Amino acid sequence: MLRYHQAAVGYRGVPVLTDVTFEVGPGQILVLAGPNGAGKSTLIKSMLGQAEVLSGKATIDGPTGYVPQLGDLDPDFPISAGQVVLMGRYRPRGWWRPTSKADRRAAATALARVDLQERSRVRFGLLSGGQRQRVLLARALASEPRLLLLDEPFNGVDVVSQQAIVGVLRELVADGVTLVLSTHDLGLARDLADVVCLVNGRQWAFGPPSEVLSAETLRLAYGGHAIDLPDGRTVLVDP
Template sequence: MGDAALRYAGVSLGYHGTPVLTDVELTLAGGQRLALVGPNGAGKSTLIKSVLGLVPVLGGTATVLGGAPAGARHRTGYVPQTGSLDADFPVTAAQVVMMGRYRRIGWWRPTRAVDRRAVREALDRVGLADRAGTHFGILSGGQRQRVLLARALAAEPELLLLDEPFNGVDAVSQEAVVRVLRELGAAGTALVLSTHDLTVARELADQVCLLNGRQWAIGPPAAALTGDILRRAYGGHAVDVGDGRTVLVEP
């Protein structure tokens, strides 16, 4: 057995010395899928950025792929929300995906045949091989999200982080993303995704981490997403509606 992809023990995270997320305890093995669930401002994006070494650990121990978070960044892929990339920037889908190869190529060096093949394969994997030459900005929101996923795939990561990958995504794109994520997990890639969608968390994740200023629960979806835990974590705004369903009403 190798090192865990993620190992957080008693971790507190924050900015300028002020904690915004505390009590994080989790271990994620290769091939496992972890969903981060919680209301807006709960600390989901903070936790994802800490894995990249972009948010300081104020307490506890955070290990990513066996070492310090920043040191593992070259082995980690990141899929932001589509709004993080300027849709007006004059680049094609293939050029966006090629950005995922830069750590292997080196800045200002010419691309190689192996890099161009990796880009084609990544676009094909997300179902957008025919859109390689299309301007990124004219793609639909779901297609742009798939391009950003292809960019991460081109980097061949051991750990993949996705920040709200299904926000504003059409059904076709969501199905394509879910299919790829299942394939990656089966191949041994560890996955961390943040989501507001409890159905996605229940159906896609092996583990769920429920956050709201601190970690409220960690474990299999059936154990971490009970109505009682959700009501407490969401400040009383979780309502059971029967048949195992829970509606979350945020103020």
């Protein structure tokens, strides 16, 4: 489903992240972990074709859905939650074609899956941060992806919405969908991931959370940053 081999990714020929090598199969959750500015978003954008693979190889199989960070969208844009979700059907049918009954049914099903069907006509910008993130997840689900990419999906999200999102993600994995999500929350990485890719300018480790999120590996990857260890403690690691 997703394979990188000795890859460097970046923009306009300048690498942001190097030495990336991993492989993820159907029904697995890959968590990209690392501090802010580590290159997690750039790696996700390379999977979407929005950042360059400058060297090495990257192989992506199957239709892809994307859930961006909340801060990437304008909450003042006059569009309803239902209309946002329907945008997820543009890629399968082509943006120039009128929406069909099947498109509207898929959008309604996706919105119901995140438990927001009753908010369909509410303007997107009037929803809470957690509700907006669930709408963005529904938009991605409407395209019926086999690979779902989520960039910091829990930033600014309330507990109720986080639980709802996690529940949907686990259902998707049970259906064989591959998930890739980025986070700087190491507790979340430990709880959700089948495998973790630890990055900060380059890939520092890849494997099960119990191996990658060890104190020694985190010390190497984070340098002098304050970090949350898997046991729940927050420490300042010497550079």
